[in-house]
Amino acid sequence: MMSETQESMGRIEVAPDVLATIAYFAALRVEGVVKMASAPADMARLFRREARQDGILLDFADNKVRFDVYVMMDPNVNIMETSQKLQTAVAEAIDTMVGIPVDSVNVHVEDVVYQKANSG
Numbered sequence: 001m002m003s004e005t006q007e008s009m010g011r012i013e014v015a016p017d018v019l020a021t022i023a024y025f026a027a028l029r030v031e032g033v034v035k036m037a038s039a040p041a042d043m044a045r046l047f048r049r050e051a052r053q054d055g056i057l058l059d060f061a062d063n064k065v066r067f068d069v070y071v072m073m074d075p076n077v078n079i080m081e082t083s084q085k086l087q088t089a090v091a092e093a094i095d096t097m098v099g100i101p102v103d104s105v106n107v108h109v110e111d112v113v114y115q116k117a118n119s120g
Helices: 002-008 016-028 041-046 079-097
Strands: 033-036 050-053 056-061 064-073 102-112
Touching (some): 016 033, 016 050, 016 064
8 A cells, every 4th residue: 555655656766876876885885895996898888888986887677776896805805705795785775775676786806906015
């Protein structure tokens, strides 16, 4: 009953930019993610996905969203575990804030960032 009432109140549209921004900040909050990496331009063209935020490509179809997230990680973390945490963080953030089902979050670890050692 509640959903019928809500639907009759009008449409709600969430711009893809909003989804990308949520995913971007969710990814950066994951411990071990140092920064976002640039999504390869050819990947964006190949999949007709748009780079909406640094390191985020998204595809929205059939009321489901798919993300490709490009990151650089700290070399002192377990990359597999950190990637799984990132997938969960993005999916939960989108579900919590927007209520749109996340079909997949593909994590691309483009590099690891070593901090410069203090000499002396």
